Amino acid sequence: MPNVTSVLHDVDEEEKGMVLRVHCEKLAVAFGIMNSVPGDSKRFHHFKDGLCSCGDYG
Incomplete structure (x- = not known):
């Protein structure tokens, strides 16, 4: 679970995790x-x- 306390965007907690x-x-x-x-x-x-464009090549 990411620590979202430093995310300053004015969004909900779930979106803060995505931003991070x-x-x-x-x-x-x-x-x-x-x-x-x-x-x-x-x-x-x-x-x-x-x-993926590489087709999972190597």
Whole structure:
């Protein structure tokens, strides 16, 4: 259960948890991009109807 006491958005408690999760996911993606090795192949994923564009490849 996330600690939502620091979420300052004027929304209900459940939505505060969602805001916090999305923020953490964005930080994780940014950290991963910043620390990736230059020149390695990159895969970009997008989701449609609950399925990933890579088809769960490797």
